[in-house]
Amino acid sequence: MNRQTADHATLADKFNENEPRVNWHDETLWWVRAKRDKQAWSIPEWEQLREAASQIKLNVLGNLHGYLLQFEQQARQNGAIIHWAADAAEHNEIVTAILKQHGVKRMVKSKSMLTEECHLNPHLQANGIEVIDTDLGERIVQLADEPPSHIVLPCIHKKKEEIGELFHEHLGTPAGNADPQLLTAAARAHLRKEFLASRAAITGVNFAVAETGEMVVCTNEGNADMGAHLADVHIACMGIEKIIPQRKHLGVFLRLLARSATGQPITTYSSHFRTPVPGKELHIVLVDNGRSRQLGREDFRNSLKCIRCGACMNTCPVYRRSGGHSYHTAVAGPIGAILAPNLDMKDYADLPFASTLCGSCSNVCPVKIDIHQQLYKWRQVLVKEGHTTAGKTAGMKMMSAVLSKPGTFKRAGKMGRWVMRAFPGMVNNRLNPWYKQRDMPAPPKQSFAEWYAANEEKK
Amino acid sequence: MKVGLFIPCYIDQFYPQVGIATLQLLRKLGCEVEYPQGQTCCGQPMANSGYEHLTHQCNSLFIEHFAGYDYIVGPSGSCVLHIREHLHDAEQEPAAAGIRSRIYELTEFLTDVLKVTSLPARFPCKVGLHQSCHGQRGLGLAQMSELVAAPFSKPLQLLQMVDGVELVELDRKDECCGFGGTFCVTEEAVSVKMGKDRVADHVKHGATVITGTDVSCLMHLEGILRRGHQPVKVMHIAEILNQTTDEQANS
Amino acid sequence: MMSSRDKILSAVKMNQPEQVALPSLDGLRGAMPATLDAYRKVLESLGGSLFEISDEKEIPALLAQHYPEMKRVIAATSGERSWIHEDPHMLEDVDMAVIRGQWAVAENGAVWVTEEEAPVRVLPFICQHLAIVISRERILATMHDAYEKIGLPLTGFGVFIAGPSKTADIEQSLVLGAHGAKSLVVFAL
Numbered sequence: 008m009n010r011q012t013a014d015h016a017t018l019a020d021k022f023n024e025n026e027p028r029v030n031w032h033d034e035t036l037w038w039v040r041a042k043r044d045k046q047a048w049s050i051p052e053w054e055q056l057r058e059a060a061s062q063i064k065l066n067v068l069g070n071l072h073g074y075l076l077q078f079e080q081q082a083r084q085n086g087a088i089i090h091w092a093a094d095a096a097e098h099n100e101i102v103t104a105i106l107k108q109h110g111v112k113r114m115v116k117s118k119s120m121l122t123e124e125c126h127l128n129p130h131l132q133a134n135g136i137e138v139i140d141t142d143l144g145e146r147i148v149q150l151a152d153e154p155p156s157h158i159v160l161p162c163i164h165k166k167k168e169e170i171g172e173l174f175h176e177h178l179g180t181p182a183g184n185a186d187p188q189l190l191t192a193a194a195r196a197h198l199r200k201e202f203l204a205s206r207a208a209i210t211g212v213n214f215a216v217a218e219t220g221e222m223v224v225c226t227n228e229g230n231a232d233m234g235a236h237l238a239d240v241h242i243a244c245m246g247i248e249k250i251i252p253q254r255k256h257l258g259v260f261l262r263l264l265a266r267s268a269t270g271q272p273i274t275t276y277s278s279h280f281r282t283p284v285p286g287k288e289l290h291i292v293l294v295d296n297g298r299s300r301q302l303g304r305e306d307f308r309n310s311l312k313c314i315r316c317g318a319c320m321n322t323c324p325v326y327r328r329s330g331g332h333s334y335h336t337a338v339a340g341p342i343g344a345i346l347a348p349n350l351d352m353k354d355y356a357d358l359p360f361a362s363t364l365c366g367s368c369s370n371v372c373p374v375k376i377d378i379h380q381q382l383y384k385w386r387q388v389l390v391k392e393g394h395t396t397a398g399k400t401a402g403m404k405m406m407s408a409v410l411s412k413p414g415t416f417k418r419a420g421k422m423g424r425w426v427m428r429a430f431p432g433m434v435n436n437r438l439n440p441w442y443k444q445r446d447m448p449a450p451p452k453q454s455f456a457e458w459y460a461a462n463e464e465k466k
Numbered sequence: 467m468k469v470g471l472f473i474p475c476y477i478d479q480f481y482p483q484v485g486i487a488t489l490q491l492l493r494k495l496g497c498e499v500e501y502p503q504g505q506t507c508c509g510q511p512m513a514n515s516g517y518e519h520l521t522h523q524c525n526s527l528f529i530e531h532f533a534g535y536d537y538i539v540g541p542s543g544s545c546v547l548h549i550r551e552h553l554h555d556a557e558q559e560p561a562a563a564g565i566r567s568r569i570y571e572l573t574e575f576l577t578d579v580l581k582v583t584s585l586p587a588r589f590p591c592k593v594g595l596h597q598s599c600h601g602q603r604g605l606g607l608a609q610m611s612e613l614v615a616a617p618f619s620k621p622l623q624l625l626q627m628v629d630g631v632e633l634v635e636l637d638r639k640d641e642c643c644g645f646g647g648t649f650c651v652t653e654e655a656v657s658v659k660m661g662k663d664r665v666a667d668h669v670k671h672g673a674t675v676i677t678g679t680d681v682s683c684l685m686h687l688e689g690i691l692r693r694g695h696q697p698v699k700v701m702h703i704a705e706i707l708n709q710t711t712d713e714q715a716n717s
Numbered sequence: 718m719m720s721s722r723d724k725i726l727s728a729v730k731m732n733q734p735e736q737v738a739l740p741s742l743d744g745l746r747g748a749m750p751a752t753l754d755a756y757r758k759v760l761e762s763l764g765g766s767l768f769e770i771s772d773e774k775e776i777p778a779l780l781a782q783h784y785p786e787m788k789r790v791i792a793a794t795s796g797e798r799s800w801i802h803e804d805p806h807m808l809e810d811v812d813m814a815v816i817r818g819q820w821a822v823a824e825n826g827a828v829w830v831t832e833e834e835a836p837v838r839v840l841p842f843i844c845q846h847l848a849i850v851i852s853r854e855r856i857l858a859t860m861h862d863a864y865e866k867i868g869l870p871l872t873g874f875g876v877f878i879a880g881p882s883k884t885a886d887i888e889q890s891l892v893l894g895a896h897g898a899k900s901l902v903v904f905a906l
Contacts, residue, residue, distance in 0.1 A: 229897025
């Protein structure tokens with residue numbers, strides 16, 4: 008798998024080498040945002056719904072311990088087998104062990120960002136188990152040997168012609184044919200064979216109800232159901248924050264999820280899995296992987312309210328113009344940028360800075376996560392923890408010194424403007440990132456303070 | 467009513483005419499305005515870069531200069547938002563809290579405190595309004611397109627009082643321009659692309675002047691316009707609201 | 718040594734904030750009408766179609782008219798139940814499945830179906846085309862109403878189905894018939 012290692016700015020710079028493609032990416036996602044707006048406006052009580060969802064999730068965070076125990080007990084009563092994984096490695100081992108125990112060599116998986124976060128696929132592959140991703144978008148990026156670039160629209164960065172070529176190579180569709188109808192039909196035929204042959208299926212979980220021990224999985228394609236109902240072993244992998252208290256709360260979340268995600272009133276299938284069919288097995292893997300730590304960070308715990316709708320990505324002007332891969336983490340975009348530093352501050356120190364703090368994300372968020380405020384707060388934490396460069400710190404200290412002393416500020420400003428007028432080449436050069444594609448403002452002879460002193464104070 | 471005029475550092479250094487227009491406009495509307503000499507910066511450039519801990523001297527200076535005023539008014543939504551959200555000082559917290567509650571961005575001061583209903587201004591141009599994010603979503607200067615809520619816009623409300631102004635509709639009425647403080651240099655490629663797209667939206671709809679409540683955004687858009695040799699002008703909203711004659715508009 | 722379960726639970730207990738009360742769900746219903754017309758409009762926007770019937774006996778003729786190519790039809794609504802005992806994989810060649818739905822939701826076109834109505838869980842997904850029979854008396858306005866009516870689960874599996882299976886993963890072009898039923902027809906009694 009081609010995993011990116013450079014930082015966001017470098018990867019975004021590369022993404023921007025092809026401007027027409029950036030325009031296409033931006034417009035495609037803006038269109039999804041517009042569809043979301045249309046659906047939201049069709050619900051006059053939209054803002055109350057968001058508030059209710061946010062409050063339900065806040066209640067969950069405050070009683071997660073109790074709800075997890077309740078869920079575990081209910082799910083066991085339902086006949087499910089519960090596993091607990093402290094981290095990604097343990098999650099991967101648990102899943103591998105279940106599959107090995109059943110002698111599974113090849114199996115289907117529907118969309119689960121958690122398994123992406125845990126890098127389950129390469130782990131299974133290393134253990135001789137082939138995973139077939141069955142969400143069309145995920146299958147496409149899997150064939151291309153790439154990670155998904157968006158949590159809801161995994162191959163939104165790919166043009167249909169590229170997908171046509173991939174399918175020609177891997178599925179034998181006619182060369183040069185990029186018709187979405189034909190390509191989808193080919194994927195349907197190809198993946199039906201996999202569903203019918205697979206004895207195990209992995210799915211993600213959208214919501215887990217403490218009250219009933221059931222899990223709700225939402226798809227448009229029907230792939231989670233095709234996999235889970237045909238297999239002997241269903242493994243559902245979920246982060247511990249997916250719990251909601253009661254069944255009736257699903258009403259709130261299912262009204263918000265698809266409308267926020269893709270601008271549909273609801274996903275085609277909202278499947279409620281409670282008990283395994285007699286003779287079959289249902290395994291539920293509850294994964295922490297840093298979530299309990301994030302729960303303890305007062306400024307950041309609200310990020311655990313996320314229902315993975317992707318609305319913050321679609322609305323983010325930076326995401327739309329840098330692409331999901333520039334975030335080099337499983338969950339891209341604004342929400343990814345506040346989740347990832349919890350997993351590894353050093354590796355993801357760049358992400359909270361990949362934002363203008365415009366605040367659009369926080370206001371489309373169906374559970375009202377204060378995403379842009381958390382981006383600001385992560386910046387403070389990352390700098391304090393030393394995840395910054397010496398050069399940046401020196402620059403900031405210098406700036407602070409100048410701005411802290413009115414006299415110094417005045418002299419520095421005067422000198423700066425004089426230099427800009429006398430030697431424009433000092434600032435207007437390729438070393439100044441501002442100047443690369445933008446002109447500098449024309450420096451005036453007088454600052455406002457000087458004008459005021461000359462014109463107002465002498466009166 | 468004594469108003470302390472807050473002129474952010476980059477306006478002071480690069481756009482003194484915006485400070486002058488703000489001062490004149492406030493006086494024209496009957497305010498007693500003073501500019502406390504020695505003010506520097508709100509501290510936002512450091513804070514947004516993760517160095518909020520380096521801003522305490524900026525904070526003390528700010529309190530020193532502005533604690534004595536009934537209102538503090540500045541022609542920058544972003545800087546005003548920073549003060550409103552982040553001005554703290556352990557040694558003089560009540561003074562800091564007082565300033566946080568008495569600081570206003572220019573247009574909201576006009577609509578909410580002075581309750582201006584008419585302006586003696588004329589500006590016969592096709593104007594595009596750039597809704598700066600910190601003013602709009604942070605200070606609530608205008609309703610944001612993300613919410614299912616009744617629309618309003620304080621800057622627009624004021625522009626509509628100006629004789630001759632023809633406002634253009636944009637495809638994306640509140641998309642960020644990509645300035646973002648140090649983002650504009652650390653994420654140069656995305657920042658410029660965002661700015662180019664904003665400019666294109668205004669140009670497509672025939673704006674000859676782009677205006678807004680934040681000079682930082684406008685400086686970024688102006689830099690892109692000038693590099694592209696585009697004839698569109700960039701003006702702070704105070705300059706338009708302070709225009710009285712056609713001659714001035716054409717100057 | 719502490720198990721991962723205990724480690725996670727104790728970390729959660731230690732780090733969770735003070736609990737706040739659950740919000741009331743009253744007043745979230747808006748003004749969505751619970752009518753057949755409202756339901757039909759949304760269903761059609763999802764790519765489904767609706768026929769008003771006065772007797773279930775009308776269904777075979779309507780299906781034959783609109784789906785002339787069908788070979789294997791399973792009507793879970795009928796007394797013919799032998800397919801229930803087959804290996805579910807054998808349902809792969811089902812062209813049309815007819816099932817009952819318990820409740821229909823006007824705001825999003827969804828129909829609530831459980832194991833009661835589809836005793837083999839995979840049936841509504843594996844069939845090439847799906848028909849659901851609903852009662853027009855059982856159309857509800859919103860999902861809040863739906864969960865109120867459904868109550869707590871009585872079966873091991875239940876699903877809201879809203880329209881045919883679909884995907885827009887390729888350049889956001891909507892294609893019906895991803896992995897599940899390629900079309901959905903709802904008969905309203």
